[in-house]
């Protein structure tokens with residue numbers, strides 16, 4: 001897999017549609033300046049708050065540069081299209097507003113909304129039925145030795161429970177993000193450190209092994225498995241050069257204009273090394 005995913009999870013930022021468009025402008029400027037199409041992160045997926053999806057989709061579709069490079073997704077979804085669910089957003093609504101991807105099972109949804117494995121499982125099924133591509137999050141709560149039995153048990157349990165009863169065909173796109181909860185910047189007052197590349201590679205290998213056993217080796221070899229947790233402009237190059245992570249899921253740094261610029265500037269420099 002040569003082309004990588006750069007996924008921006010804006011969480012509950014920014015506070016207005018105008019600011020969301022300013023962030024989009026930063027991305028547009030960066031991708032218009034790309035000297036050649038060799039950026040290792042060729043797929044840029046933006047997951048804004050769903051309030052801005054429709055507007056952002058209109059702007060992206062009206063702009064050739066943006067439309068070619070950016071795809072939109074949502075940060076959550078309910079698991080029915082028609083039901084009395086106050087505040088719920090259905091898969092159909094997301095699709096009609098322009099989302100192609102949906103993030104499911106983020107640890108913050110579990111922390112603040114008490115999402116259970118059953119709910120995550122229902123959401124994944126609903127996304128697949130409605131042709132939304134799921135990006136599902138798994139990750140351990142506390143920093144431990146990644147070779148320890150406890151870490152493996154924790155990740156396998158999440159995968160077993162969240163993907164219970166789910167069938168995938170060889171052509172289906174399905175993305176897993178390995179996101180250790182302890183590495184998320186908000187758990188560290190915005191000053192988090194990503195997990196070491198060695199440990200990330202081990203964990204991604206472990207997840208791919210699980211996918212091969214649960215689905216097939218063919219599906220496992222093609223499934224994008226990303227890393228998330230304190231990815232910034234300062235360390236993005238590590239992931240651009242990793243042959244194991246198929247991309248990154250960036251939170252905080254993708255919501256700050258300067259940090260976002262830095263991410264693309266660093267990638268531009270990486271490109272030179274790649275030529």
Ligand code: 13P
Nearest residue numbers: 009184185229230251252
């Ligand atoms: P940070 O990049 O802020 O650590 O957030 C990671 C994350 O939660 C992305 O989903």
